[in-house]
Amino acid sequence: MARVLRLPDHGRLLVCTDLQGCLRDFHRIVEIFDEVDAATGDAHLLFxxxxxxxxxxxxxxxxxxxxxxxxDASDEVIDELVVLSLRHPGRIHALVGNHEHGHIGGPHTAKFAADEVELLEARMGPRAAERMRQVLRGFALVAVAPCGAVFTHGAPAATVQSIADIEAAPLEGFELGSALDILDAPIIGPILWARSAAPDVAARFVRALGGTFCIYGHDVIPEGFERVGDEQMVVSTSFGVPDARKIYVSLDLGARYRSVRELRLGHEILPLYPDVAAPDLRG
Ligand SMILES: [Mn+2]
Structure with a gap:
């Protein structure tokens, strides 16, 4: 698949960040997607x-x-993602995170085990592991939408002149490096690993891609989300926050947003579990 996913200029886009193998939250965002799709007939879902x-x-x-x-139910999450994608062709999308990258050319991650790549692939067995790697190779590095939104896994801290720079970025060959080495790799290092971006750097990044702001995860935001300047919003949909703080983003792909300040609680910023959501997240 292309490194840069181009989303359409119509429909409703739901955005879900770091699941880290949480099947229950995967099921919940799919339930929301099904509801929005039933209501609009034109829903997209981006991980x-x-x-x-x-x-x-x-x-x-x-x-x-x-x-x-x-x-952890990583293998089931990927299996169900494949089934969902087949059921809704062209409307279920996913980006590579630093954890996926470990399986397809990146340094092996060690967040919850000494080598999470080896652990997961050993649990799955060689044939299922190869099938999963094929799925992960289809994930994009960056997504862009005519509504102004740009999506990355980590912070938009890379220096790029245009979409072509991202299309040309190599993903493979980093297996033996550490997470520190890859931070020095231009483009994919920051996109997959950076936890923050200076406002001027983020502004240049989103403008180079024709956008106005960037939504990303990678880091845990204990409150659920955080806006940084006009160009950045960090979102925690699942991992590392209680259900009461989990949020997802819902965008009108036919709109044109000028800034993350236009994203409103209760409209674009929504609780994953409204029944138990913290009062300040209900909008
Ligand atoms: Mn990450």
Whole structure:
């Protein structure tokens, strides 16, 4: 697949960040997608990377700060993503995160295990692992929408002149490097690993891609989301926050947004679990 995914200028786009193997939250965002699709007939769903690699802890060892308990179900998340994509051709999208990258040419991640890539592929077995790598190779690095939104996994801290620079960025050959080495790799280093971007750098990045702002995850925002200047919004849909703080983004692909300041609670910024949402996230 192309490195840059181009979203259409019509319909409703739902955006979900870091699931880290949480099947329950995957099911919830799909339920929301099905509702919006039934209502509009024109819904898109975008995952901004790190769908895989979650904790493997018993419930008694689970730390409170990670929110509600779950056990990593990365393989099921990817299997169900494939089924969902077949059911809605061209409307289910995903970006590479640093955790997916570990399976397809990036450094192996060590967030919840010494080598999460080896652990997951060993659990799946060689044939299922190869099928998963084929799926992950189809993920884009960046998504752009005529509504002004740009989507990345990490912060928009890369220096690019145009979409062509991203199309040309190599993803493979970083297996032996560490996460520190890859941060020095132009374009994919920052896009997959940066936790923040200076406002002027982010502004240049989104303008080079024809956009006005960037939405991304990668980092945990304990409050659910954070706007940075006019050009950035960091979103936590799943991993590392309690259900009451999980949010997703819903955009009108036919609109033209000038800034993240135009994204409103209760309209574009919505709780994943409205029944238990913190009062300040209900909009
Ligand atoms: Mn990440």
């Amino acid at each position: 901004t990377g790190d769908l895989i690699h979650g904790p493997h802890l018993d419930e008694r060892d689970w730390p409170d700060f990670l929110g509600e308990y779950y056990r």
